[in-house]
Amino acid sequence: xxxxxxxxxxxxxxxxxxxxxxxxxxxxxxxxxxxxxxxxxxxxxxxxxxxxxxxxxxxxxxxxxxxxxxxxxxxxxxxxxxxxxxxxxxxxxxxxxxxxxxxxxxxxxxxxxxxxxxxxxxxxxxxxxxxxxxxxxxxxxxxxxxxxxxxxxxxxxxxxxxxxxxxxxxxxxxxxxxxxxxxxxxxxxxxxxxxxxxxxxxxxxxxxxxxxxxxxxxxxxxxxxxxxxxxxxxxxx
Amino acid sequence: xxxxxxxxxxxxxxxxxxxxxxxxxxxxxxxxxxxxxxxxxxxxxxxxxxxxxxxxxxxxxxxxxxxxxxxxxxxxxxxxxxxxxxxxxxxxxxxxxxxxxxxxxxxxxxxxxxxxxxxxxxxxxxxxxxxxxxxxxxxxxxxxxxxxxxxxxxxxxxxxxxxxxxxxxxxxxxxxxxxxxxxxxxxxxxxxxxxxxxxxxxxxxxxxxxxxxxxxxxxxxxxxxxxxxxxxxxxxx
DNA sequence: TACTGTGAAATGTTTCACAGCG
DNA sequence: CGCTGTGAAACATTTCACAGTA
Numbered sequence: 133x134x135x136x137x138x139x140x141x142x143x144x145x146x147x148x149x150x151x152x153x154x155x156x157x158x159x160x161x162x163x164x165x166x167x168x169x170x171x172x173x174x175x176x177x178x179x180x181x182x183x184x185x186x187x188x189x190x191x192x193x194x195x196x197x198x199x200x201x202x203x204x205x206x207x208x209x210x211x212x213x214x215x216x217x218x219x220x221x222x223x224x225x226x227x228x229x230x231x232x233x234x235x236x237x238x239x240x241x242x243x244x245x246x247x248x249x250x251x252x253x254x255x256x257x258x259x260x261x262x263x264x265x266x267x268x269x270x271x272x273x274x275x276x277x278x279x280x281x282x283x284x285x286x287x288x289x290x291x292x293x294x295x296x297x298x299x300x301x302x303x304x305x306x307x308x309x310x311x312x313x314x315x316x317x318x319x320x321x322x323x324x325x326x327x328x329x330x331x332x333x334x335x336x337x338x339x340x341x342x343x344x345x346x347x348x349x350x351x352x353x354x355x356x357x358x359x360x361x362x363x364x365x366x367x368x369x
Numbered sequence: 370x371x372x373x374x375x376x377x378x379x380x381x382x383x384x385x386x387x388x389x390x391x392x393x394x395x396x397x398x399x400x401x402x403x404x405x406x407x408x409x410x411x412x413x414x415x416x417x418x419x420x421x422x423x424x425x426x427x428x429x430x431x432x433x434x435x436x437x438x439x440x441x442x443x444x445x446x447x448x449x450x451x452x453x454x455x456x457x458x459x460x461x462x463x464x465x466x467x468x469x470x471x472x473x474x475x476x477x478x479x480x481x482x483x484x485x486x487x488x489x490x491x492x493x494x495x496x497x498x499x500x501x502x503x504x505x506x507x508x509x510x511x512x513x514x515x516x517x518x519x520x521x522x523x524x525x526x527x528x529x530x531x532x533x534x535x536x537x538x539x540x541x542x543x544x545x546x547x548x549x550x551x552x553x554x555x556x557x558x559x560x561x562x563x564x565x566x567x568x569x570x571x572x573x574x575x576x577x578x579x580x581x582x583x584x585x586x587x588x589x590x591x592x593x594x595x596x597x598x599x600x601x602x603x604x605x606x
Numbered sequence: 607t608a609c610t611g612t613g614a615a616a617t618g619t620t621t622c623a624c625a626g627c628g
Numbered sequence: 629c630g631c632t633g634t635g636a637a638a639c640a641t642t643t644c645a646c647a648g649t650a
Contacts, residue, residue: 149590158579162579165561193641207611207648208610209608230585230588252578318585318587319584320577320580320581334588336584340481341398346395348461350555353386427620435633442633
C-alpha cells in the first residue's frame with residue numbers, strides 16, 4: 133500500500149501535498165498575499181474573479197489551483213477570506229515558524245537582512261555568516277555576523293533548515309556543501325552558478341542578470357516586430 | 370502573407386524569435402553563461418552532454434532548446450563554443466548595449482546599483498531615481514540619484530527601455546505608470562505587488578518572500594514524508 | 607441566480623529514442 | 629563511431645464551458 137493512500141477511511145480525502153502541481157504551489161503565496169491585503173481592507177468574502185484579479189491571474193486558473201487544496205468556496209458566494217488564508221498558510225507550512233541562515237554579508241546580504249518583507253511574512257533571518265575578518269564580529273542589518281566555521285554549530289542550535297546564499301559564485305558551491313552537511317535542506321541561491329546538492333535538498337535560484345537577459349530578448353523581439361510593421365507599411369505606401 | 374515568412378528566398382530559414390518557447394528563452398542565459406565559463410577555461414568545443422551538465426539541465430532538453438535557434442552543432446563533435454555564444458547573444462539581443470534605470474534607492478536598490486554582475490553581462494544601470502529629499506542629489510553605488518520627476522527627461526535622453534523597481538509596494542504602481550509613460554517597455558519588479566501595465570510592456574517579478582514560501586512548502590512536505598516513513602517503520606517493527 | 611468545482615480539450619514542455627550526418 | 633537534430637510519445641499546465649449547488 134502506497135504511503136498516504138487511505139482506502140478504508142471515509143474522511144473527505146486530505147489532499148496529499150505531493151499531488152499539488154508545482155505551478156500551483158508557486159502561485160499559492162500570491163493568493164495568500166492578496167487575501168491578506170483584502171482582509172486588511174475589511175473584506176470578508178471574495179469571488180474567484182475578484183481574488184484572481186488581485187493576484188494577477190485568470191479566474192479559471194485560480195479555481196483550478198484552489199481545487200487542489202480541497203473545496204473551500206461556497207457556490208454562489210465565493211471564498212471566506214480568513215479561512216482560505218488559514219488553509220493556504222497551513223498547506224505552505226507557514227504555521228510553523230522558520231528560522232533562516234544567510235551566508236554572504238555583502239551589499240545584497242545586508243539588504244536582505246534588513247528586508248522587512250521577510251519578517252512580515254513569517255520568516256526570520258536569525259544568523260549571518262561570512263569569511264571576511266573585517267565583517268565577522270560586526271552586526272549587519274541588526275544581525276551579528278559569524279565566521280562560516282560556526283555554521284554547523286549555529287544551524288544545529290537554532291534548528292535552521294532554510295538558508296540563503298549571497299556569496300560570490302566562486303564560493304557558492306563550497307558554502308552549499310557546508311550548509312547541506314550542517315543539515316540545511318532548502319537553499320535560496322543568489323549566486324549566478326549551478327549548485328550541485330543531494331536529491332533531498334531543494335534549491336531555488338534567483339539570478340538578476342538572467343532576468344535582465346530575458347527582458348532583453350523581449351525588447352529585441354519588440355524591436356523586430358516594429359521594424360517588420362514599418363517595412364510592411366512602407367510597402368503599402 | 371504573415372510577417373516574417375519567407376516563401377521565395379532559399380536562405381537557411383532565419384528562426385522567428387516569436388517561435389522560441391518561453392521555457393527555452395528562460396534557459397538561454399544559463400547556456401550563455403556556461404559557454405563563457407568554458408571559454409575562459411580554454412575550451413573550444415563542447416558536447417550537448419557537457420554543456421547540459423554545466424548549465425544544470427539534461428542533454429535532450431539542451432539539444433531541443435538549441436534546435437529552436439537553428440542548427441549550430443556538428444554531429445559527432447559538438448558545438449563550437451565561441452560561435453554558439455555569439456549566436457545566443459544575438460538571439461537575446463545582447464549585441465546592442467542596454468541602458469537601465471533603477472527606481473528606489475533604498476538598501477536593495479543600492480545593492481543592485483553596485484552589483485558587478487550586471488555590468489559584466491552587458492547591462493549598465495545609468496540612472497537612479499527616488500523621492501526622498503535626503504537621497505536626491507547624492508550618489509548611491511557610484512550613481513547620482515535623480516528626483517523621480519526627472520524620469521521622463523532622463524529616460525528619453527539616455528534611450529532607456531528597461532527599468533528596475535525596488536520601491537515599497539505602495540509606490541510601485543505609480544512608478545510603473547510613470548515608467549511606461551516615459552517610454553520604458555520592460556520592467557523588473559522587486560516590489561511584492563501585481564503591476565498593471567499595457568500589453569506591449571513586459572514585466573518580470575522577483576519576490577523574495579514568495580521564494581521563501583515555496584521553499585517552506587517543500588520543507589513541510591519533506592517533514593510529512595519523514596513522518597509517514599517513521600510511521601510505517603513503526604508498524605513493521 | 608451567481609457562483610464554485612471540474613471533466614475534457616487545447617496548449618505547452620519535457621523526455622524518449624533513433625535517423626542521419628560528419 | 630559519436631554526436632546532433634528531431635519526430636513522436638509522455639507529461640504538465642492552462643483554458644474552456646458547463647453541471648451542480650448554496
